[in-house]
Amino acid sequence: xxxxxxESKRKEEFDIVCQKHPNAPRSFLLKTDLLRRxxxxxxxxxxxxxxxxxxHCPEVLFQWHHADRTxxxxxxxxxxxxxxxxxxxxxxxxPYDPYTLDLINDEFWxxxxxxxxxxxxxxxxxxxxxxxxxxxxxMQKVANLGGPDxxxxxxxxxxxxxxxxxxxxxxxMDYNAKHQMKMGRGFKIRITPDEIYETTxxxxxxxxxxxxxxxxxxxxxxxxxxxxxxxxxxxxxxxxKAGKEILGVDRLPLNIIMTPLEEEQNRRxxxxxxxxxxxxxxxxxxxxxxxxxxxxxxxxxxxxxxEKTLKAVDIFGKGNVVCGFVPGIEMAPPPYGFTDIxxxxxSSLTGYDFxxxxxxxxxxxxxxxxxxxxxxxxxxxxxxxxxxxxxxxxRYELMKKHEIGILAxxxxxxxxxxxxxxxxxxxx
Amino acid sequence: xxxxxxxKGLLEDxxxxxxxxxxxxxGVPHTVLKGSLAALDEDxxxxxxxxxxxxxxxxxxxxLWFKKLVTIAxxxxxxxxxxxxxxxxFIIEGALRDSFFKEVWKRMPEANPSGVWLIRPKEVxxxxxxxxxKKEQDRINYSIWFQYLGRP
Numbered sequence: 001x002x003x004x005x006x007e008s009k010r011k012e013e014f015d016i017v018c019q020k021h022p023n024a025p026r027s028f029l030l031k032t033d034l035l036r037r038x039x040x041x042x043x044x045x046x047x048x049x050x051x052x053x054x055x056h057c058p059e060v061l062f063q064w065h066h067a068d069r070t071x072x073x074x075x076x077x078x079x080x081x082x083x084x085x086x087x088x089x090x091x092x093x094x095p096y097d098p099y100t101l102d103l104i105n106d107e108f109w110x111x112x113x114x115x116x117x118x119x120x121x122x123x124x125x126x127x128x129x130x131x132x133x134x135x136x137x138x139m140q141k142v143a144n145l146g147g148p149d150x151x152x153x154x155x156x157x158x159x160x161x162x163x164x165x166x167x168x169x170x171x172x173m174d175y176n177a178k179h180q181m182k183m184g185r186g187f188k189i190r191i192t193p194d195e196i197y198e199t200t201x202x203x204x205x206x207x208x209x210x211x212x213x214x215x216x217x218x219x220x221x222x223x224x225x226x227x228x229x230x231x232x233x234x235x236x237x238x239x240x241k242a243g244k245e246i247l248g249v250d251r252l253p254l255n256i257i258m259t260p261l262e263e264e265q266n267r268r269x270x271x272x273x274x275x276x277x278x279x280x281x282x283x284x285x286x287x288x289x290x291x292x293x294x295x296x297x298x299x300x301x302x303x304x305x306x307e308k309t310l311k312a313v314d315i316f317g318k319g320n321v322v323c324g325f326v327p328g329i330e331m332a333p334p335p336y337g338f339t340d341i342x343x344x345x346x347s348s349l350t351g352y353d354f355x356x357x358x359x360x361x362x363x364x365x366x367x368x369x370x371x372x373x374x375x376x377x378x379x380x381x382x383x384x385x386x387x388x389x390x391x392x393x394x395r396y397e398l399m400k401k402h403e404i405g406i407l408a409x410x411x412x413x414x415x416x417x418x419x420x421x422x423x424x425x426x427x428x
Numbered sequence: 429x430x431x432x433x434x435x436k437g438l439l440e441d442x443x444x445x446x447x448x449x450x451x452x453x454x455g456v457p458h459t460v461l462k463g464s465l466a467a468l469d470e471d472x473x474x475x476x477x478x479x480x481x482x483x484x485x486x487x488x489x490x491x492l493w494f495k496k497l498v499t500i501a502x503x504x505x506x507x508x509x510x511x512x513x514x515x516x517x518f519i520i521e522g523a524l525r526d527s528f529f530k531e532v533w534k535r536m537p538e539a540n541p542s543g544v545w546l547i548r549p550k551e552v553x554x555x556x557x558x559x560x561x562k563k564e565q566d567r568i569n570y571s572i573w574f575q576y577l578g579r580p
Contacts (some may be wrong), residue, residue, distance in 0.1 A: 025493040083492050113575040123521050148521030414520055
């Protein structure tokens, strides 16, 4: 029978999937479902979250919510369960049948039809968040909390594929940039080396907190990505300089997500201070890739994308190159996705297996159907929870088979509140 | 179940021996020394987990997810307690994590601890020699039937 998300009942679907997979920790499945169905916080919960102790998401890069956030309330980014599982705070409209965030005995809880499922904890605001760069930019707009011990930079909130209407069908990058500006939430499209240097210096002063950081942003294919690379290298050097000055280290645990580059370009990234590289292919099936990521298809091409990603292992080392996916878009509306769960799962697992064999770790953030994306405009809805359960368990089995769980720690459960595969690594 | 002042003091004593026993998915026990184990307040015990991939860490997660009790044994001299408790929370961020990590880093600056576990005691058993002896002696006619004859 065809799965209809909007007609499925949250509690019923969750219980069935839990019963089908009794060995899957329930918190992993709940996280996945929270990312899929989102949250509807109660008024008392939202009021309590306004406490300046908590981190409030600067809302750069992507919006992640399933509807435009137009409220005045500030919302957090990541939060965690009692077992340390980290989840991103995604707001959802009623048709998504979202989970409830409420207070019980003054503590935050996730509820489903009134039943308390998990106590949750929100993170404290990083100490640099309220400081300003000398150019007058709030530092939280330069570096954002991505997990309890991780922050990230979005160096450009414009992807050139949007200029040609060739953006990936699940992406809301430029739409989000405009939306945040419209809402009057201080916004900057590009950050400069000075801003990133000053912010990194301030962030690193909070000693003993951070373990990981990464850079990501819109692609610029001009001059074979050379312009984008040059800008990124200037930013990486600024970050590395801050690490040297504040911590006395030559390299920071720094990752960058970029379009696959030539070997010589990767070498420059490494020399500037990058230790982990992410080339995000998004979806494995070649034909669906061409349809879903037309900008990537135009500027690089599927085969080249994979070839260059594998080649990057020579520079960064086995396990330090990751290939990102958007788990869920395998089941986008046809012809972009499959209608059969197993077909969709197996397509991606084939890709994961191939990558793992070649020393590349499959990672990524689960699909969030966001306003402004092409999929949203098509009326797309999330795939069944069963799809994610099968995909994450399948990937876990592959990680076990290839015995390289330890190498994937650059994207660990504390660093990825937007996908379930990282949590399974805790069992390896 | 509340943690008594005597037990709290025993846990705080640096000369106490503190052991944690967890079980894996097959019920196989695994016992380790946990020097950082302390009573947080009357309601919770806490310790620092140093390694993300340790067997104890995996067992603790399993025991949390599938609601299995763990055991803590603490002793010094004649004082000894056993505590059965449930893993309650793995703290990865915030003031408590910071204060526990700070103590670890004083002794082991090279360490990269993974987090702080909170355990909620469900049962506290006084295993002290004096207490156990008293229990035995309370048995009927203990003095008649339970004495080794000819002890040196």
